[in-house]
Ligand code: SF4
């Protein structure tokens with residue numbers, strides 16, 4: 463892989479490696495990788511300053527256009543407010559004028575108050591709140607360390623965000639195989655007045671997926687039908703990204719073509735270790751992975767690690783079993799984390815293949831039946 467064509471760098475920055483919740487599906491704490499136990503609970507100011515310095519250097523050398531930094535945890539709002547304020551200052555001032563910079567934060571929303579909102583607004587931080595649906599859906603997985611519901615506190619935090627943030631928050635919901643999509647959509651739209659939603663496929667792979675893949679496709683189909691029939695304009699990121707790819711522009715959820723990558727995702731731990739997309743920690747691929755350290759290496763040196771090359775190669779190379787599928791160049795065999803099997807790595811269709819095939823076909827039929835000229839579709843459908 464040649465990374466010289468990179469235009470965008472996304473950084474998952476683990477500012478906190480602890481959480482006030484204990485969600486059973488959490489890829490960070492509950493998927494078998496315990497490396498967080500050896501990492502600092504909170505990132506230090508020195509590590510943030512070093513990261514900013516490395517990013518500056520890398521942006522200049524590679525003439526990057528854009529850096530997106532996602533403040534992640536654990537739960538990032540466990541950090542004292544003054545410290546997070548300082549971290550945002552350091553990042554904004556250190557990268558100002560060098561690249562187009564966006565800052566986001568991914569939170570369970572439970573600790574949000576007006577002081578947090580003021581800090582997030584002042585630094586232009588976009589907010590994603592994790593909530594799986596109504597209380598019955600959310601309580602299925604998102605409980606605290608004493609088994610208590612997080613629903614009310616999250617909904618309270620979400621309402622503060624909706625009322626006071628300069629930019630509306632996005633709600634991120636993990637799909638449950640047995641969840642009723644219509645009930646969840648109605649709850650988000652009519653009860654909580656959410657206008658930006660993402661639905662995530664659970665971080666499962668061929669070693670641990672035992673469900674009904676078709677059910678996930680049926681869920682997405684119902685959400686699509688609700689969305690297109692909604693009287694107001696609603697953004698559902700998974701669907702919007704699929705449509706964007708269908709019309710020819712690649713993005714981080716759908717394959718972006720086979721050339722050298724113009725986009726790279728890095729994860730930075732609270733100790734300043736750097737690795738690839740850390741959703742992979744839910745697979746055996748990650749086990750034993752040793753982070754490269756910002757202190758001893760530049761980002762340019764770090765991304766020459768064979769693991770980055772190998773991982774980007776897999777992202778660009780659909781599985782051999784997908785060679786006859788008409789969706790191959792759009793779907794790219796799905797997200798790498800869902801393709802993995804300890805027996806043969808990433809050379810597999812996603813575990814959600816059956817459902818995604820159904821969903822893709824449904825959307826294409828909808829477009830055709832609604833008079834969309836199919837020659838406008840820029841994707842290569844075989
Ligand atoms: S809130 Fe997020 S980080 Fe915390 S346990 Fe749940 S999924 Fe994991």
Ligand code: SF4
Pocket residue numbers: 780783784787788789790791793794795796811812815816818819
């Ligand atoms: S829909 Fe299934 S077979 Fe087709 S490319 Fe995606 S994973 Fe492969």
